[in-house]
Amino acid sequence: xxxxxxxxxxxxxxxxxxxxxxxxNLEIEITKNLRCLICQGQSxxxxxxxxxxSLKILVNKKLDEGLSEKQIYDYLKSRYGEWILYDPQxxxxxxxxxxxxxxxxxxxxxIIFRLYNKN
Amino acid sequence: xxxxxxPIFLITAFLIIFxxxxxxxxxxxxxxxEIKSEIKIPNFQTxxxxxxxxxxxxxxxxxxxxxxxxIWASWCVPCKEEHKYLxxxxxxxxxxxxxxxxxxxxxxxxxxxxxxxxxxxxxxLDNDGTxxxxxxxxxxxxxxxxxxxxxxxxxxxxxxxxxxxEIKELTK
Numbered sequence: 001x002x003x004x005x006x007x008x009x010x011x012x013x014x015x016x017x018x019x020x021x022x023x024x025n026l027e028i029e030i031t032k033n034l035r036c037l038i039c040q041g042q043s044x045x046x047x048x049x050x051x052x053x054s055l056k057i058l059v060n061k062k063l064d065e066g067l068s069e070k071q072i073y074d075y076l077k078s079r080y081g082e083w084i085l086y087d088p089q090x091x092x093x094x095x096x097x098x099x100x101x102x103x104x105x106x107x108x109x110x111i112i113f114r115l116y117n118k119n
Numbered sequence: 120x121x122x123x124x125x126p127i128f129l130i131t132a133f134l135i136i137f138x139x140x141x142x143x144x145x146x147x148x149x150x151x152x153e154i155k156s157e158i159k160i161p162n163f164q165t166x167x168x169x170x171x172x173x174x175x176x177x178x179x180x181x182x183x184x185x186x187x188x189x190i191w192a193s194w195c196v197p198c199k200e201e202h203k204y205l206x207x208x209x210x211x212x213x214x215x216x217x218x219x220x221x222x223x224x225x226x227x228x229x230x231x232x233x234x235x236x237x238x239x240x241x242x243x244l245d246n247d248g249t250x251x252x253x254x255x256x257x258x259x260x261x262x263x264x265x266x267x268x269x270x271x272x273x274x275x276x277x278x279x280x281x282x283x284x285e286i287k288e289l290t291k
Binding site: 037038040050051053054055057058061076079080081083 | 148149150152153222247248249251252253254255257258
């Protein structure tokens with residue numbers, strides 16, 4: 001019985017802390033995935049430039065308007081291009097980038113397989 | 120036969136990698152967004168600079184003449200450099216000059232216009248910088264030439280002689 005009570009209380013505690021910070025977490029997650037165009041190499045979340053600060057306000061506004069994470073990315077992509085995202089999406093320009101590791105995995109696997117069979 | 124394939128493969132792989140990285144060395148690693156033209160102007164709500172009255176963007180860009188939207192601020196040094204070009208363009212009758220005052224202090228901005236004259240037919244406020252993002256801008260100054268609700272030219276950075284004549288040519 002004690003164990004069940006313990007788990008229930010842990011469950012509630014986790015739930016409370018998550019429900020409170022969900023919106024803020026999403027905003028942080030989005031701004032961490034955005035590249036700052038002024039101080040290139042930094043994310044919008046880390047940067048304190050005028051552009052990054054405005055972008056943080058804008059992301060917040062768009063989330064309040066009910067836009068999803070993907071809609072916000074699309075919105076920014078249409079204005080600044082794919083480059084603004086740290087996590088590039090799958091498209092004809094990036095398929096090589098995404099498929100190369102898988103390709104290398106298979107090539108490596110084939111080499112190992114052949115060497116193993118030879119022995 | 121099998122032994123020979125491996126070194127050849129290794130050398131070609133090395134050469135390809137060398138070539139790719141060598142090429143990459145010369146690339147600039149500063150990104151500027153692609154300048155896409157013929158895109159529709161955004162829709163937003165803002166306030167007029169002097170009267171602080173609310174206006175909607177479609178009211179500002181309603182007409183069929185050319186609009187030159189200039190994002191400026193009194194704290195922006197390149198804005199002072201390009202000011203003479205804006206003054207010159209404001210004399211052209213078929214261009215309506217629109218100013219977007221970016222993250223500025225009202226008194227400083229007003230003094231800027233008193234000192235250097237006001238080239239704008241209308242100025243609206245962008246206090247938190249979010250309207251600049253709607254335009255796809257990321258700094259000051261940026262200039263957009265607009266006709267029939269479409270951006271026909273976007274200029275990042277201050278105007279210069281070459282860009283000035285280009286705008287004159289486009290708005291003939």
